[in-house]
Amino acid sequence: MQQVELDEDRNLRTAADRVFEALQDAIVRGDLKPGARVGETDLALRFGTSRGPLREALRRLESRHLVERTPHVGIRIASLEQHALIELYFLREALEGMAARLAATHMTDSEIEGIKALLAAHEKDEALKADTAYFQREGDLDFHYRIIHGSHNGALIELLVGELYHRIRMYRYQFSAYANRPQRAFREHQRIVEALEARDGDLAEMLMRRHISSARQNIENHLKESP
Amino acid sequence: MQQVELDEDRNLRTAADRVFEALQDAIVRGDLKPGARVGETDLALRFGTSRGPLREALRRLESRHLVERTPHVGIRIASLEQHALIELYFLREALEGMAARLAATHMTDSEIEGIKALLAAHEKDEALKADTAYFQREGDLDFHYRIIHGSHNGALIELLVGELYHRIRMYRYQFSAYANRPQRAFREHQRIVEALEARDGDLAEMLMRRHISSARQNIENHLKESP
DNA sequence: CTCGAGGCAATTGTCGACAATCGAGTTGAC
């Protein structure tokens, strides 16, 4: 049993907060294997706290679908099944499509400048790294985050950033091999930004939906080949 | 301080489950006024349990945005602001639009028969009750539930039914006066079902989005007139 | 040998008490 170092730097208010963040990181990054069964007592010892705050952290993780609890039985790390990932992509298509539509009318000029600068940085970086996907992948997340926030719709932001994206990031860490075609994705990003700049909500939504839909189809094809 | 009767009938597994359901009902139905500050000790006494299970219930309600917690300060019943309701309708438009699209291809024939029967019942009932909105409103929820489930997308169902619709029901109970134009809504429902029957996903999504979008605009107009 | 019932260990659910933190009211100085 290994003791885990908690983030004391950012002095989060309560012990439950610290445990929650530490556990979420451990799950998303794969330190705790998907499907593994974990006991409350073990975890409490490992994180150096009592079972009270730990249970609170677990409840929050459960509401984010990162762990699964069954009463009187125990806790399992969320198992990532492929069909669940596909389902998530339909949610993303609907929600981020709407985010792009709203962003086209609600983004400020400086926000659009910011996302253009981000793309410019990607272009240089991508020219260097070609297909080394890691940085591109984080950059991809950054791009989507900016558009989501650009919607200026609090409920939408909270839903996507606060609840859904942790699950998606977990899948990315685990199934790291899905080549998400950086060059093509980059071109699609460019077109979406053009639509935002033109304040064309209809077009922005359509392009975003195609972007996510083709990413989903790409994954589905990979799954068919190597299940 | 009034003792609250808990549902002992359906013998829910844990005390936390019972408190959660009772509290959720109390909030959605307005027994606990929005924005009111409540103390853990009071609630624990009122529901005849300890603070442990109560805190678990509060955690779950927080993740559904029915209560707001600030550390070391306390709990407030979620205050329903009008702009938040509008934001929710954009989520509904995106998600239920997608649900309708998926339902058009994934609904079974018997599910479609069921929703047609539901509409037929509404037609007779509506002819009788004209604009008495209550039953129509519950029927409206039933209609939407069926299409959501018809998507056969677990993540989408869980998100809409398990997380979003409780907030929407809360608003319905509070702002009960929004005449949601039963006749027009009924016609729109009919057309959506026609699209489902024709297995036309594009059309079903478009009609559902218009349906929800016009409901939102209707609310926005009411808010402008009587803020 | 297989199946079912019963007991046992382990884990979770629940409780009450203690400690930490925040907000309000009061008191004092400028």
Place this chain on the structure above:
DNA sequence: GTCAACTCGATTGTCGACAATTGCCTCGAG
């Protein structure tokens, strides 16, 4: 008279112990 600091009360956060439920293992019968 106003502002700031301090004290006090109340509320939440945390802990450890006890009770309840589950799953597994053993034992016995067919």
